[in-house]
Amino acid sequence: MKVAFAIWDGRMAPVFDVSREALVLTIRDGAVLSRATESIETPMAARKVQRLTELGIGKLVCGAISEILHHELSQKGVKVIGFVAGEIEEVVESFLAGRL
Numbered sequence: 001m002k003v004a005f006a007i008w009d010g011r012m013a014p015v016f017d018v019s020r021e022a023l024v025l026t027i028r029d030g031a032v033l034s035r036a037t038e039s040i041e042t043p044m045a046a047r048k049v050q051r052l053t054e055l056g057i058g059k060l061v062c063g064a065i066s067e068i069l070h071h072e073l074s075q076k077g078v079k080v081i082g083f084v085a086g087e088i089e090e091v092v093e094s095f096l097a098g099r100l
Contacts, residue, residue, distance in 0.1 A: 001027050003095065004052060005088060006062040007037070012085050016062035017045040017069055023088060024055060030096065049073055061095060 004022040006013040013019035020041040026034040040051050049072045052060060060073060061081045070080050081100050084091055094100050 001058045002056050003027060003059045003061065004038075004040075004055065004057045005091060005095075006040070006060070007088050011087055012061070012063050012091055014063045014085070016048070016060070016065040016082070019048075019062070022052075022055075022057075022060075023092070024057070025092065027096075032096070045069060046072065049076060049078075052076075052078060061091065061100065 003025045006016045006019040007021050007023050008019060022038050022040045024036050024038050025032050038055060040048050042048055042051060049069060053076050057078055059079045059081065061084050063083065063085055065080060065082045070082065073080050084100060
């Protein structure tokens with residue numbers, strides 16, 4: 001499974017719709033197999049959905065997110081865990097521990 005965390009300056013990005021980067025983790029059996037920072041910056045917020053699907057993302061962890069993008073992601077099979085804030089490494093740790 002691939003999980004994207006919308007990031008900004010080492011923290012969760014406050015609003016997914018205007019975020020520029022995502023930390024992408026590949027996880028299997030609770031272990032992180034790989035991690036990479038990917039650009040998700042696009043001229044239109046709706047193109048973020050396409051970018052995440054190109055990356056093979058199955059879950060998105062983010063801050064605030066518009067209802068439109070949340071719906072579009074859900075339609076593409078991406079589970080959204082929204083309204084998350086904090087330092088990125090703390091959020092990743094909480095996610096891996098099943099506390100989000």
